[in-house]
Amino acid sequence: MRKSQLIRRCHVAIMAVAWLVAGSYVSAADLTLEEVIVTGTKRDTAQQDLAIAVTALTENQIKNTFTSDVTALSALAPNVRLNRINGFNAVKGGIRGTAGGNIIKTNDQPVGLAVDDFAINHMQTQFVKLFDIEQIEIFRGPQGTLFGKNTSAGAIAITTKKPVLGEFFGTVEASMGEYSSNQSKATEINLGINVPLSDTIAMRLALIKDDTDGWVSDSKPSLVQPGTGALTPQPYFGGFAPADQRNFVNPPTGRPIGGFDVLAGKLKFLFKPSDFYDALLMFEYVEDNSATPASTNVTPDGEGYVWPLFGFLGNESRGWNDPWKSAQSDTQDSVVDFDQGHKVEVEGVYLTQNFNFDNFTIKSITGMRNSEEILASCYTAEKMTALYDASRNTDQEMLQQELRFISNYDGPLNFVAGAAYYEDDFDFYAFAHLGFREYFFGYSGLNYVYDIQHAAQQRESTAFYVDGTYDLNDKTSITAGFRRTQDKKSFRRLQFGKNAGDDFFNEDMYCGPFC
8 A cells, every 4th residue: 555645745744843843952851761661461561671572562653654453563563464354354464474364253363452451353353443542562472371362473452541530631633645546535533532520530532533545446347248247158278268358348437446434432431539449431332334345366377376267367467567456346235235345333341440459459351342244345356246246244242351460569579360251252144146156157147146154153261360470689580370261162054045955045035134
């Protein structure tokens, strides 16, 4: 993705004004290195005192990437590679070469992600918006003791800003730009406001609105037989003609595809009646109406890949130098609707409580997160439905309850011990057009019936862990930990339509995105 010079010019202009206002000198205070306190280890520890590899990132570092999703971390931390998976606004990649790339909900990622201590372990749900950030800590793996299972590659701990007692303030930030690939627009607005409600209660509201056109253009013609919507089989490898020899209809629209339309917000209440007790109550809401993610065909020719054998050559093989030349299916019916794009709705409630004693703290973390996803996906970078169009729809509920005992003794030994309980339940439906069969058999009407897959999983997980450090002297310490996790899963899957005897179903059988 390439932004145009507009953002860079605005950035330079702002920096120039700031330089004139601040003066052309740098004080000794400006060069002072602040102590970075890491909280992802469940204890507040100075980064230089940790015996594990960790990168701590500030809010300003994230802003300077001009990217508000979690993939921005790839540019800021060594050995971290996070990208969007093809066809989805989901995270693939990992840390230190240990990566995940499977969109299937039953597969947990090798990189754990936690937002304000609430664990999120699926590719789709890990694609979080980075806003209202206090600090992000990236731990190289394995991190099973402190973060639990599925953190063999590492863990990412995101901490957002908390309300401040007794102060009223707010911030508004806006940015706009233009993609050089197709001159489409990108705008983003961030809002944060802190309101004191009493001497012991404060509220904070944080919002982000990301409205971004895609940097990929619908610029590839579709290849279908006029009047039927079917492909025209011609002699070629396997019985098919090269794409360049097919009939071109439905000319490209030139419109941008793959943009974002996301509204996300967090409402937080801090209650601190005394130094002994404080509670943070958070409400989360996300409404994502983004377009279906764009993809391009970069399949190399002459290397044995199936796609060129079917006649669908990669852009380079066609002689196209533009890497953003692509297409997207225009299927729009009750089962698969590309006009609606990717629709995601998230609602979450989280409560964190601290009980501060003289030599230790007891911390309780309670969270519930519900998400609904309707994800129409075109995997082929071709416009015709006769390849593969599908909608993956999921209804997911997550629950977490964790208790921690955090010591603060004057002696050489300090530790954190905890017990956690998790529930992660989902129902998943995939609806797919079967038009790919048209490719082999010519027009047969199969493009107007559908295949359905249904999967459901219920997971319960319990864990106990302890991690402690013993200081041998001022320069040497020993850290050791132990964790025991028990997982219980129940799973069921149905491949066909309304019952096991049906291979197909039609729109009359359709009962909604989640059936």
